[in-house]
Structures are given as C-alpha cells and as structure tokens.
Amino acid sequence: MRAVVIGAGDIHDYDYIKTFIREGDFIIAADGGLEHAKKMGAVPNLTVGDFDSWKGEVSGEVLKFNPEKDYTDADLAVKEALGRGCDEIVLLGCTGTRLDHTLANIGLLEYIAHRGAKGTLVNENNIVTVITHDTEICGDGEGYLSFIPIGKVEGVTLKNLKYTLNERDLRFEETLTVSNEFIGEKAEVKIKSGSLIMIKSHD
DSSP, rough: EEEEEEOSSSOOOOHGGGGGGTTOEEEETTTTHHHHHHTTTTOOEEEEEEESOSSOOOEEEEEEESSSSSSSSSHHHHHHHHHTSSEEEEEEESSSOOOOHHHHHHHHHHHTTTTTTTEEEESSEEEEEEEEEEEEOOOOOEEEEEEEEOOOOOEEEEESBBOOOOEEEEEEEETTTSBBBBBEEEEEEEEEEEEEOOOOOOO
C-alpha cells in the first residue's frame, strides 16, 4: 500500500505537487498539512498531530497527541503509515524555512528505508530519497543528481553518469558527489555499506 503524508511545510505549486498523489493512496495529513490537503482537493484518510497548527474542523479518523510530545507530526504520520503496512511513503509539504524540520524529514527517509519500504520527499524543485543498496535510477536527462552520504558510506560506485566513481568511500563532510548529471536514460549506484541521500534537482 502507498501512503502520502502531507506536512505543514511550504507548498507553492499545488497543481504540480498534487500530481504525486494517486488514486487509492492512503493519505495522512500531519496537523497543519490538512490545509494543504484541502487546497489540493485531497481528502485525508487519517489526520495526526498535536493540532498546534490546525485549528479548524477535522473529519475522518484522527489521532491527537499531546503538544509536549517526543516526535514531530511528520514522524508520527510516517510511523503510523508503516504500522498499517504501507511499503511506499511519499512526503509532501515537508520542506521549508524550518531547516530543522527539513533535515529531520530527510532523516525519516532513512528510517523508512531501513524498514524495507520506499520513501520519497518531494517539493517543487527536488525529489529526495535514501539509497541503502544497489539501485538503478531512471532520469529524464535534465537537472542535477546529487548524493549526500549519511556518515560514512563504503564502496560507492556510480555508472552511466557524467562523473563516475569506482568503489569510493564517502563521508558527510565531502562534496565530491554533488551536482552530477545524467548522460542517458538510466544510471547505476552501488553501495557496499551505508546510506546515501539522493537528490534530483530541477532548478
């Protein structure tokens, strides 16, 4: 089952962002994300949060938490999706001016990956996921493709990209794998151990 988590971060182009919502998705609004959902015409199956952002009416299933909780609303939504058997989770409205929340939400992608599911974070300019194993990547030949290591990542190989690597160890403080480019329709990433944040950028 595929879940879409709609957070309270920035969404400017509703027509574009709502293209990532498919018929049959299990939609979870994370607190203030309910406003975004309404503007996109998406009806949440579930709304979670402490409701410090959304003060309006809420219909459907609701999970309400104490404002003095240990986890963010997006985190609670992701864990609820995984707990309900979702094997793919798309995060919308989960980036913005709050850099702490943006970084934490990217961290949720690794949490999702390590539980055997696919996680993707989307905004108007970027599509972000976390890679923990050998992966084939499809591209449209436009924009940039960057890989940010989480901690130390061993044995990274990049093939069919403008800049290739062969079993290179990477660390978070390095910028070696920022702003790569597709040279064909598909590229290949191999990892011996660790996790890479992969960002497709179109600006």
